[in-house]
Amino acid sequence: MKNISLDITKAAMFLEQGAVKAYETKVKEAQEALENGTCPGNDFLGWLHLPSSVTPEFIDEIQAVADTLREKCEVVVVAGIGGSYLGARAVIEALGNSFAWLVNDKKNPTIMFAGNNIGEDYLAELTDYLKDKKFGVINISKSGTTTETALTFRLLKKQCETQRGKEEAKDVIVAVTDACKGAARAAADKEGYKTFVIPDNVGGRFSVLTPVGLLPIACAGFDIKQLVAGAAAMEVACGKDVAFEENPAAIYAAVRNGLYARAGKKIEIMVNYQPKLHFMSEWWKQLYGESEGKDGKGIFPASCDFTTDLHSMGQWIQEGERTIFETVISVEETNNKLYFPEDEENLDGLNFLAGKRVDEVNKMAELGTRLAHVDGGVPNIRISVPALNEYYIGQLIYFFEIACGISGNILGVNPFNQPGVEAYKKNMFALLDKPGYEADSKAIKERLAKEA
Numbered sequence: 001m002k003n004i005s006l007d008i009t010k011a012a013m014f015l016e017q018g019a020v021k022a023y024e025t026k027v028k029e030a031q032e033a034l035e036n037g038t039c040p041g042n043d044f045l046g047w048l049h050l051p052s053s054v055t056p057e058f059i060d061e062i063q064a065v066a067d068t069l070r071e072k073c074e075v076v077v078v079a080g081i082g083g084s085y086l087g088a089r090a091v092i093e094a095l096g097n098s099f100a101w102l103v104n105d106k107k108n109p110t111i112m113f114a115g116n117n118i119g120e121d122y123l124a125e126l127t128d129y130l131k132d133k134k135f136g137v138i139n140i141s142k143s144g145t146t147t148e149t150a151l152t153f154r155l156l157k158k159q160c161e162t163q164r165g166k167e168e169a170k171d172v173i174v175a176v177t178d179a180c181k182g183a184a185r186a187a188a189d190k191e192g193y194k195t196f197v198i199p200d201n202v203g204g205r206f207s208v209l210t211p212v213g214l215l216p217i218a219c220a221g222f223d224i225k226q227l228v229a230g231a232a233a234m235e236v237a238c239g240k241d242v243a244f245e246e247n248p249a250a251i252y253a254a255v256r257n258g259l260y261a262r263a264g265k266k267i268e269i270m271v272n273y274q275p276k277l278h279f280m281s282e283w284w285k286q287l288y289g290e291s292e293g294k295d296g297k298g299i300f301p302a303s304c305d306f307t308t309d310l311h312s313m314g315q316w317i318q319e320g321e322r323t324i325f326e327t328v329i330s331v332e333e334t335n336n337k338l339y340f341p342e343d344e345e346n347l348d349g350l351n352f353l354a355g356k357r358v359d360e361v362n363k364m365a366e367l368g369t370r371l372a373h374v375d376g377g378v379p380n381i382r383i384s385v386p387a388l389n390e391y392y393i394g395q396l397i398y399f400f401e402i403a404c405g406i407s408g409n410i411l412g413v414n415p416f417n418q419p420g421v422e423a424y425k426k427n428m429f430a431l432l433d434k435p436g437y438e439a440d441s442k443a444i445k446e447r448l449a450k451e452a
């Protein structure tokens with residue numbers, strides 16, 4: 001089996017000679033700190049050797065629950081937000097048919113996502129769609145108290161019980177949450193739902209290889225053994241004793257810190273040329289955004305889907321402020337082959353493409369864009385993924401996780417907390433008069449009155 005690989009030649013050229021290598025010591029220190037548990041946030045390092053520690057028995061347990069849901073449900077709604085949502089969606093969309101919900105062949109339940117917003121229309125339309133469906137719910141929340149997820153779960157639980165009866169609903173509602181704390185745990189224990197525990201030492205954004213991601217992914221019909229095997233292969237390839245030059249996570253962490261600190265590149269754009277990878281970028285944005293964006297520091301993680309966004313963001317990227325670099329996920333071999341047909345009239349002038357595969361055109365778009373953007377002053381990191389399957393997506397996941405741990409340590413932040421996320425929650429609860437927030441409610445209302 002091949003591994004995903006990294007090409008930084010078109011990024012390192014924006015740094016002085018030897019600048020990437022100059023990070024070797026810092027990378028080593030970061031790797032040691034992660035491995036020895038001496039880095040900031042060291043109570044959240046459970047993800048570090050997770051792939052190699054997932055047992056076949058545990059996979060079987062997850063698969064058995066997934067099989068029950070697959071058997072009893074036409075639709076499985078995955079309720080969760082942030083790290084309790086994005087990883088599962090990223091993998092399911094990367095591996096699935098782009099039109100899964102339309103071509104449903106009844107072999108797999110339709111997977112829907114909720115609990116990741118507070119859109120009233122979204123929830124009204126979802127609950128309306130579910131009215132005549134045999135649906136189940138996977139309620140995912142590490143804290144068990146996240147508002148978006150909890151309020152969605154309340155709606156879905158009631159609807160599921162109304163439609164299927166309380167007893168049957170028990171078989172198709174599963175909670176993935178803390179071992180003891182939170183509303184999700186309380187409901188599961190009271191109602192007798194099947195539960196999976198999110199380990200205390202694995203933060204939400206690093207949790208896709210726990211039941212948080214594995215259960216929905218297995219429900220969708222994908223091979224979670226292969227996903228974990230791919231991640232385990234990357235755990236080896238990115239291990240702390242692998243030579244710096246040979247270690248893709250070390251190099252990625254080094255070059256992006258170099259671009260940030262030495263070349264003024266403050267924004268990293270994660271780029272794909274396969275629309276299926278849109279949510280891989282969304283997952284990556286949370287991973288890097290919550291891990292590095294603190295203490296007034298951190299690369300801003302952005303994303304674009306190419307070639308789509310070349311027709312919207314392409315102008316900015318080519319000629320806007322030179323504070324960006326791109327990291328491109330390039331898929332070597334697509335799962336389908338589609339050839340352009342010859343056309344006698346050639347009205348569209350496209351006969352020069354006749355007999356070529358669509359992916360050949362895509363690859364030339366990718367190469368052409370790379371050259372143009374590099375010429376325009378945008379450093380380019382390229383991650384080659386041999387194919388979109390469980391094994392390589394597993395590799396990609398672990399690669400980004402370990403590189404993130406290393407990178408955050410080089411940056412000098414605690415990559416495993418997210419204190420800044422609380423600010424909006426505190427204001428929202430104060431505005432909604434949540435019990436326990438009385439003083440904040442009074443203060444925020446006075447402030448708003450003054451500002452009015």
Ligand SMILES: O=P(O)(O)OC[C@H]1O[C@](O)(CO)[C@@H](O)[C@@H]1O
Nearest residue numbers: 082083084141142143146204421
């Ligand atoms: O799993 P939970 O506790 O519902 O949290 C969901 C997400 O919300 C955050 O805590 C931010 O509020 C993320 O870090 C996390 O991934």
